[in-house]
Amino acid sequence: MDMEQEYIITVFSENKVGLLSQITTVFTCRNVNIESLTTSESALKGIHKFTIVVRTSPETVEKVVRQVEKKIDVLKTFVYRPDEVVQQEIALYKVTRSSSVEQLVRKHNVRILEIDTDYIVVEKTGHKSETQELFRLLQPYGVQQFVRSGTVAVIKSRRELLNEYLEELEKMRQNQEQTLQAI
Amino acid sequence: MNTSTTDAQQAVCEPMMTGSQALLESFLIEGVDTLFGYPGGAIIPVYDALYDYRDRLRHILVRHEQGAVHAAQGYARVSGRVGVCMVTSGPGATNTVTGLADALMDSTPLVLITGQVGSELLGTDAFQETNFVGITQAVTKWNCQVKRTEDIPAAIAKAFYVARSGRPGPVVVDITKDAQCGVAPFRYEKIVSIRSYVPVPQPDPKSIEEAVRLIDEAQRPLVMVGQGVILGNAEAELKSFLEKSGMPVASTLLGLSAVPTDSPQYVGMLGMHGNYGPNIKNRECDLLIAVGMRFDDRVTGNPAHFGENAKVIHLEIDPAEIGKIIPADVPVAGDVRETLPLLTQRIRSREHRAWTAEFRDCDRIERERVFRPALHPAGGRIHMGEAVDAVARAYGNDAVVVTDVGQQQMFAARYFGFRRTRSLVTSGGLGTMGFGLPAAIGAKLGAPDREVVLFVGDGGLQMTIQELGTIYQSQVPVKIVLLNNSFLGMVRQWQELFYDSRYSFTELVNPDFGLIARANGIGYRRIEAREELAAAVAEMKAAKGAYLLEVCAESQENVFPMVPAGAPVAEIRLE
Numbered sequence: 001m002d003m004e005q006e007y008i009i010t011v012f013s014e015n016k017v018g019l020l021s022q023i024t025t026v027f028t029c030r031n032v033n034i035e036s037l038t039t040s041e042s043a044l045k046g047i048h049k050f051t052i053v054v055r056t057s058p059e060t061v062e063k064v065v066r067q068v069e070k071k072i073d074v075l076k077t078f079v080y081r082p083d084e085v086v087q088q089e090i091a092l093y094k095v096t097r098s099s100s101v102e103q104l105v106r107k108h109n110v111r112i113l114e115i116d117t118d119y120i121v122v123e124k125t126g127h128k129s130e131t132q133e134l135f136r137l138l139q140p141y142g143v144q145q146f147v148r149s150g151t152v153a154v155i156k157s158r159r160e161l162l163n164e165y166l167e168e169l170e171k172m173r174q175n176q177e178q179t180l181q182a183i
Numbered sequence: 184m185n186t187s188t189t190d191a192q193q194a195v196c197e198p199m200m201t202g203s204q205a206l207l208e209s210f211l212i213e214g215v216d217t218l219f220g221y222p223g224g225a226i227i228p229v230y231d232a233l234y235d236y237r238d239r240l241r242h243i244l245v246r247h248e249q250g251a252v253h254a255a256q257g258y259a260r261v262s263g264r265v266g267v268c269m270v271t272s273g274p275g276a277t278n279t280v281t282g283l284a285d286a287l288m289d290s291t292p293l294v295l296i297t298g299q300v301g302s303e304l305l306g307t308d309a310f311q312e313t314n315f316v317g318i319t320q321a322v323t324k325w326n327c328q329v330k331r332t333e334d335i336p337a338a339i340a341k342a343f344y345v346a347r348s349g350r351p352g353p354v355v356v357d358i359t360k361d362a363q364c365g366v367a368p369f370r371y372e373k374i375v376s377i378r379s380y381v382p383v384p385q386p387d388p389k390s391i392e393e394a395v396r397l398i399d400e401a402q403r404p405l406v407m408v409g410q411g412v413i414l415g416n417a418e419a420e421l422k423s424f425l426e427k428s429g430m431p432v433a434s435t436l437l438g439l440s441a442v443p444t445d446s447p448q449y450v451g452m453l454g455m456h457g458n459y460g461p462n463i464k465n466r467e468c469d470l471l472i473a474v475g476m477r478f479d480d481r482v483t484g485n486p487a488h489f490g491e492n493a494k495v496i497h498l499e500i501d502p503a504e505i506g507k508i509i510p511a512d513v514p515v516a517g518d519v520r521e522t523l524p525l526l527t528q529r530i531r532s533r534e535h536r537a538w539t540a541e542f543r544d545c546d547r548i549e550r551e552r553v554f555r556p557a558l559h560p561a562g563g564r565i566h567m568g569e570a571v572d573a574v575a576r577a578y579g580n581d582a583v584v585v586t587d588v589g590q591q592q593m594f595a596a597r598y599f600g601f602r603r604t605r606s607l608v609t610s611g612g613l614g615t616m617g618f619g620l621p622a623a624i625g626a627k628l629g630a631p632d633r634e635v636v637l638f639v640g641d642g643g644l645q646m647t648i649q650e651l652g653t654i655y656q657s658q659v660p661v662k663i664v665l666l667n668n669s670f671l672g673m674v675r676q677w678q679e680l681f682y683d684s685r686y687s688f689t690e691l692v693n694p695d696f697g698l699i700a701r702a703n704g705i706g707y708r709r710i711e712a713r714e715e716l717a718a719a720v721a722e723m724k725a726a727k728g729a730y731l732l733e734v735c736a737e738s739q740e741n742v743f744p745m746v747p748a749g750a751p752v753a754e755i756r757l758e
């Protein structure tokens with residue numbers, strides 16, 4: 001068996017109802033657990049972006065991604081290792097108020113979102129390990145609520161792969177039309 | 184003033200019509216001539232419109248919606264056209280799910296229109312509402328719901344394009360009742376591409392070079408043909424490739440008839456109940472060329488041992504299939520009709536006489552140990568192979584053979600022998616009992632000039648036996664050979680071989696099939712003695728209308744050869 005590794009998968013798609021469940025089903029069918037998932041508009045108008053983090057083997061990730069790409073409304077899928085992207089998660093903590101808590105959070109480069117007489121709400125953005133670490137440190141003081149978002153990631157590479165792909169598609173289509181006309 | 188002329192112009196090129204009419208007009212533009220369906224509340228508006236289209240659209244009223252889908256599959260498989268069906272919401276729609284799953288597995292182009300409750304009722308558990316788009320996500324190539332009349336033409340155009348392009352498959356369009364009833368200008372634009380969908384990938388030129396090199400070097404190659412050749416209409420391209428390469432060729436179940444059975448290079452069927460040669464020699468091959476097939480586990484047995492000494496070239500239109508089961512040393516993505524000639528042009532002309540002769544030695548062993556007892560049994564009841572052989576002789580191996588699932592399916596596939604492409608319609612990937620009878624109806628309607636013979640078991644016939652009513656009403660002259668062994672034979676075989684002959688609920692106490700046939704106005708004869716076989720088959724063939732020939736078959740017969748499930752194919756057993 002291959003070693004499981006972390007992969008960040010970005011899926012670009014048309015904005016179609018029900019696509020999210022179609023995509024997640026591909027992972028669940030093959031018994032790949034999704035660690036986190038976020039969806040949003042991409043930089044290109046009308047194109048949706050899913051960011052999916054999984055831990056699995058290199059073979060499985062490749063097979064799963066091809067099945068995702070097979071969906072008619074999926075434009076393109078890219079797979080990255082963690083070192084190829086800049087990734088962040090955001091975490092919110094609601095903690096019982098005390099002077100020691102305030103000192104602790106100041107040291108940890110967080111934003112204070114709300115201060116009440118009983119509690120404070122703070123935000124930390126960073127890698128999962130960092131938000132997890134802060135959670136561990138805060139726990140002795142009483143964390144009333146804790147929530148963390150999925151990973152969002154941008155690629156470090158200078159090349160904008162999706163744009164290149166769309167241009168390639170457009171060229172292919174023009175070629176096809178020319179051959180059709182030639183016939 | 185100006186506006187009124189534009190309105191008038193628009194009325195000429197974009198006539199106002201209801202969503203139901205728009206649907207039927209769209210069908211006509213897509214070249215549809217036959218629909219299989221069953222009406223109900225949520226699709227009544229379409230059926231009402233259809234009343235005025237009866238001269239242009241033939242509608243076959245089935246007896247169960249599963250039958251509509253299988254019939255459309257039979258129609259599509261023999262004709263290469265998109266099969267079309269139409270059913271109501273709720274139970275009508277859910278009855279089609281088995282057919283959709285079958286069509287997805289076997290890459291059959293289908294468009295299914297389902298009625299849906301009015302859009303204002305969606306999500307309220309209205310009468311006969313089901314979330315059909317949700318239900319069919321896993322069993323369609325694509326699906327969508329249409330809630331506005333003006334969106335119907337574009338949805339239908341996309342549905343047909345997706346169903347027939349690339350690797351074909353079933354598509355569902357779920358149309359709310361208010362969209363069927365609303366009125367909108369009709370404009371139809373055929374779809375030729377979709378941004379997010381690449382139906383036919385292009386091969387990497389390097390992989391063509393690499394494939395050519397492997398082909399030219401191979402000493403013990405085997406070509407393995409799947410349904411992709413038939414779906415891609417690439418039979419002639421395959422023939423040229425085979426002639427120049429000189430290689431032996433085997434077929435998957437669904438690839439059967441793409442290469443004539445008597446072709447000198449043809450060495451038989453792959454897989455669990457395939458021929459001896461292509462299985463036993465799997466280990467000896469140094470090159471496997473897979474052409475439009477997907478390495479189903481019934482073909483590969485234990486995939487870890489499949490072609491363990493061979494390089495693999497995989498020609499395939501669906502990139503997700505390449506490397507899914509068997510790693511491809513050289514993937515050749517694309518439509519085999521385009522990629523095969525790229526290879527043929529470049530390879531050396533060769534003969535593989537000695538190597539092919541080794542397969543012929545295997546044939547001799549199989550003939551002696553399997554064919555002989557199957558086709559000329561020492562006595563007892565008629566064996567299935569004998570019956571298939573008698574039918575094949577009577578038809579000169581030239582008929583569309585439709586099968587159900589089970590032992591009779593494997594005997595038909597093994598012993599009929601095919602001359603022409605698109606001559607076998609069978610449920611391969613899903614193995615759906617009940618597929619045969621409705622598929623035979625569709626096959627006859629899709630290929631009216633050909634004779635259609637169905638081989639069906641006593642179990643499978645009773646799963647969709649109500650379609651005899653469709654045959655009666657629509658006068659479809661299919662010939663049905665019921666191989667009645669009073670058992671769920673294929674399961675009985677597994678119980679005998681792997682479960683200590685504990686025949687747990689596989690014996691069938693059957694009704695009088697003669698009464699059922701006669702009740703449906705169908706010619707009928709039942710035979711027990713092998714002496715009667717030839718004459719009975721001749722009578723069936725000569726009958727003008729539909730005919731049911733019941734053959735009382737040996738109940739303890741097994742299909743051999745057999746690769747035990749999960750074993751390497753080279754461990755194939757002859758008896």
Ligand SMILES: Cc1ncc(C[n+]2csc(CCOP(=O)(O)OP(=O)(O)O)c2C)c(N)n1
Nearest residue numbers: 589590591616640641642643670671672673
């Ligand atoms: C819908 C469905 N249910 C169950 C099965 C499992 N199954 C496969 S073959 C078979 C026996 C078929 O019996 P019959 O139709 O009499 O054909 P025979 O094998 O006897 O030729 C069964 C039950 C199936 N393939 N499809």
Ligand SMILES: [Mg+2]
Nearest residue numbers: 640641670672
């Ligand atoms: Mg039976």
